[in-house]
Amino acid sequence: MEFAFTQEQEMIRETAAAFLAEVSDSAAVRRAMATERGYEPALWDRVCGEMYWQAIHVPEEYGGMGLGYVELVATMEQMGRFLLCSPFFATVCLAGNALRVAGSKEQQSRWLGQLCEGKLTATLAFNSGSSDWGADAITATWRREGDAYVLNGCYRYVIDGHTADLLVIAAREEDSKGEAGIGLFLLPAATAGVECRWLPTMDQARKQAAVRITEVSVGTEAVMGELGQSWEALARVIDIATIALAAEQVGGCQQLLDMTVAYTSERVQFNRTIASYQAVKHKAADMMLRTEVARSAIYYAACIAQEALEGTALSGELSEAASVAKSYCSDAYFAVAGDALQLFGGVGFTWEYDVHLYLKRAKSSEHLLGNGTYHRERLACSLLD
Amino acid sequence: MKLSFSPEDELFRDQVATWLRDNLAGEFEKLKYRGGPGDEHMFPAERQVWEQKLAEGGWTCVGWPREYGGRGCSIEQQVIFFEEYARAGAPGRVGHIGEGLAGPTIIAFGTEEQKRKYLPGIVAGTQLWCQGYSEPSAGSDLANVKTRARLDEARGKWLLNGQKVWTSLAHEADFCFVLARTDPDSVAHKGLGFFLVAMDQPGIEVRPIEQITGTSEFNEVFFDDAECRADDIVGEPGDGWKVAMGLLGFERGVSTLGQQMQFQNELDEVVRFAKGNGAANDPVIRQRIARAHAELKIMRYNSLRMLSGQSASDGALQKEALIYKLFWATWHRTLGELAMDVLGPECDILEGAPYALSRLQSMYLFVRSDTIYGGTNQIQRNIIAERGLGMPREPKGTAR
Ligand SMILES: Cc1cc2nc3c(=O)[nH]c(=O)nc-3n(C[C@H](O)[C@H](O)[C@H](O)COP(=O)(O)OP(=O)(O)OC[C@H]3O[C@@H](n4cnc5c(N)ncnc54)[C@H](O)[C@@H]3O)c2cc1C
Numbered sequence A: 001m002e003f004a005f006t007q008e009q010e011m012i013r014e015t016a017a018a019f020l021a022e023v024s025d026s027a028a029v030r031r032a033m034a035t036e037r038g039y040e041p042a043l044w045d046r047v048c049g050e051m052y053w054q055a056i057h058v059p060e061e062y063g064g065m066g067l068g069y070v071e072l073v074a075t076m077e078q079m080g081r082f083l084l085c086s087p088f089f090a091t092v093c094l095a096g097n098a099l100r101v102a103g104s105k106e107q108q109s110r111w112l113g114q115l116c117e118g119k120l121t122a123t124l125a126f127n128s129g130s131s132d133w134g135a136d137a138i139t140a141t142w143r144r145e146g147d148a149y150v151l152n153g154c155y156r157y158v159i160d161g162h163t164a165d166l167l168v169i170a171a172r173e174e175d176s177k178g179e180a181g182i183g184l185f186l187l188p189a190a191t192a193g194v195e196c197r198w199l200p201t202m203d204q205a206r207k208q209a210a211v212r213i214t215e216v217s218v219g220t221e222a223v224m225g226e227l228g229q230s231w232e233a234l235a236r237v238i239d240i241a242t243i244a245l246a247a248e249q250v251g252g253c254q255q256l257l258d259m260t261v262a263y264t265s266e267r268v269q270f271n272r273t274i275a276s277y278q279a280v281k282h283k284a285a286d287m288m289l290r291t292e293v294a295r296s297a298i299y300y301a302a303c304i305a306q307e308a309l310e311g312t313a314l315s316g317e318l319s320e321a322a323s324v325a326k327s328y329c330s331d332a333y334f335a336v337a338g339d340a341l342q343l344f345g346g347v348g349f350t351w352e353y354d355v356h357l358y359l360k361r362a363k364s365s366e367h368l369l370g371n372g373t374y375h376r377e378r379l380a381c382s383l384l385d
Numbered sequence B: 001m002k003l004s005f006s007p008e009d010e011l012f013r014d015q016v017a018t019w020l021r022d023n024l025a026g027e028f029e030k031l032k033y034r035g036g037p038g039d040e041h042m043f044p045a046e047r048q049v050w051e052q053k054l055a056e057g058g059w060t061c062v063g064w065p066r067e068y069g070g071r072g073c074s075i076e077q078q079v080i081f082f083e084e085y086a087r088a089g090a091p092g093r094v095g096h097i098g099e100g101l102a103g104p105t106i107i108a109f110g111t112e113e114q115k116r117k118y119l120p121g122i123v124a125g126t127q128l129w130c131q132g133y134s135e136p137s138a139g140s141d142l143a144n145v146k147t148r149a150r151l152d153e154a155r156g157k158w159l160l161n162g163q164k165v166w167t168s169l170a171h172e173a174d175f176c177f178v179l180a181r182t183d184p185d186s187v188a189h190k191g192l193g194f195f196l197v198a199m200d201q202p203g204i205e206v207r208p209i210e211q212i213t214g215t216s217e218f219n220e221v222f223f224d225d226a227e228c229r230a231d232d233i234v235g236e237p238g239d240g241w242k243v244a245m246g247l248l249g250f251e252r253g254v255s256t257l258g259q260q261m262q263f264q265n266e267l268d269e270v271v272r273f274a275k276g277n278g279a280a281n282d283p284v285i286r287q288r289i290a291r292a293h294a295e296l297k298i299m300r301y302n303s304l305r306m307l308s309g310q311s312a313s314d315g316a317l318q319k320e321a322l323i324y325k326l327f328w329a330t331w332h333r334t335l336g337e338l339a340m341d342v343l344g345p346e347c348d349i350l351e352g353a354p355y356a357l358s359r360l361q362s363m364y365l366f367v368r369s370d371t372i373y374g375g376t377n378q379i380q381r382n383i384i385a386e387r388g389l390g391m392p393r394e395p396k397g398t399a400r
Helices: A007-023 A026-033 A041-051 A069-081 A088-102 A105-116 A231-266 A278-310 A313-349 A355-367 A372-384 B007-023 B026-031 B044-056 B075-087 B096-109 B112-124 B240-250 B255-277 B283-308 B324-348 B359-369 B377-388
Strands: A122-125 A141-145 A148-159 A166-173 A182-188 A194-199 A208-218 A223-228 B129-132 B148-152 B157-168 B175-181 B192-198 B204-209 B218-229
Touching (some): A069 A278, A182 A231, A231 A278, A231 A355, A372 B255, A372 B283, B026 B044, B096 B112, B096 B240, B129 B157, B157 B204, B283 B324
Parallel strands (some): A141 A166
Antiparallel strands (some): A166 A182, B148 B157, B204 B218
16 A cells, blocks of 8 residues: 555656646636637647657557556646646546447557547547436437447537547437446547537636537447446446546646635735735635645545556445545535635636636536536435435 | 555454454453543443553554564554454543553653653553643643743652643543643743653642533643652753644544544444434435545545655645644534434433433534644644645734
């Protein structure tokens, strides 16, 4: 047992922080978020070409770096801290993990290979517009027609869905219910009958799309895993991605805390820095508590996610770890963002200062992949029912 | 970063669990889940016999170096020991102040002679300790202690005069470590000494204080020319504050994991009640139980982080250690409220007259002290803001 970062992990984190401080400052975030695409292709090229983050936890046999989920989480934390606008989360954490968990060898070498080369962005679509992120959120359908499968349905909250080259989509067998009948399919976005539409969002630094699929016919090469039996694999993918999202939330908490301490230490009222007031200090202390507790939650969850990817001893704890981390981190991020805005006073309410970017991200990421209430109810089910 | 234990450590786990299963039986059966905060009045004598049983098996002071009678366990093994101990429902340790606070302080700051004189009694479970810090005018402002210590050079003794208050288990203890002023003209944290004082002497009077639970676990302790030997001071006269603060660091050690297993036992009991009386169907209660569960899980990993990480080069606590007290104390207090809300109107009904509290009722009341002793939540927030975030220190007042 060892619960501290190794030196190598420490280095990965520091390298990420230094890189992002340079390329993802406030001006860069604002430039990217003002576009419909939502990221600057030149910067994404640098991320893929210089940092190789798109390949971070992909096995070496597929051209990846072969690092673990702890390394991915440490990097994701920094991306959340600097609000990096990029297709990383959708491509690596959603679609990439789906390929790793459910893809066949052929699918993995074809798509993960391109993904690692930085040539491909991808995403995962499953929720048709529900605040329940379980199997019931899937309403799109598949049916068999000869050797082909015909897909129909709608998805919302598809991260970067309007720019992704490749979609991993979940659909259920017509007339199936709950966790039964679920299938996963690989669908190039350019396929006829696939329509991806940008959904403008309050949190402009992360783009979402609506996807509509009308009578799209695919062959068996598009099917991931065992058709009709894929809920378990998809649930694992969602849990593993949820842990990365929680890490992003921790990075946001840390940045808000640092910004708040810096601002309150400069701002003078009644001839004192406002940081010297106990009411301000105590709020800052609570912000730090939430940030550190949230960090403990994601490091532990990252270890569990790694075990789940490798199928080792603690894999069975995945869904619990994801719900523990996401419920705590979601609530922590929003509370910390709210406290930060309050301590900034009037300037915190302006477009010019960055606090609102984090406040908006806190709310959007809270609800993405299930909010605190949703995840606590999942925990309650296993504890109480 | 890795969560699983090595095969050797898992063998060690078996060894601990087996020993506990074999020995926590017979006369000791009734001690299961007894003792600990809020329940210290239960079977104190029997629990001291149990402490000595542990000692025979080599299961006291497991993290201490072997040269001082400890078992020299690695951090991992200590984690395992405390987890298995609580999992087995083994009783609250009467020796915890000695093992967790007095002993480590003597090991870190004491002379060889002090180590020879005081450590064996702690290891053997024959000598119990209490902590004499707080005084009527020195609560959060601990540096305001007024108890005085004067060296009578002719007799080779320190003479102590003054009063301590809230001294937990002073009525059971054989020794007390006392923070007292060696320089009568000094103020604040200068001029203090850290003394090791035997309780059984004419100069010491212990008066129990009845607490919120109707029981008495803490006391007033009066010193009227109480004596200890000239060499029963840890560090030099004037070093008392440094020694006292060093001790606070030990409160964030491995034993926190044992404490968490006790929390787990309590939460399990709350869950059992909720399932039994239908509260488990209430969506709000479900949320609260799930939150308690999630945060207790995280608490464990926060402790592992605390134990794995090296402290900063200046000896400052890491951030996850700085927030730990505020986190667990607040969590535990919230658990107490949850327990009562799960019970509903039954929460008010006692097990009997005059004031027989159930375990959960007693827990609910006792947890109100968790956010007070060992630095109140407000003091914790001051410390976090000042040491963790570098915000300005509190201005000193001019009252009194
Ligand atoms: C069950 C229990 C067991 C204990 N056992 C021991 C023991 O074994 N040995 C021992 O020495 N002591 C013990 N104590 C004492 C304990 O450490 C003190 O109660 C604690 O330090 C608080 O001091 P106080 O009670 O004098 O409260 P005060 O310091 O008077 O505090 C009262 C209130 O004022 C607030 N306050 C004080 N200063 C500040 C500030 N600067 N900023 C903001 N708010 C402030 C506090 O947070 C609190 O809410 C025990 C206490 C309890 C309840």
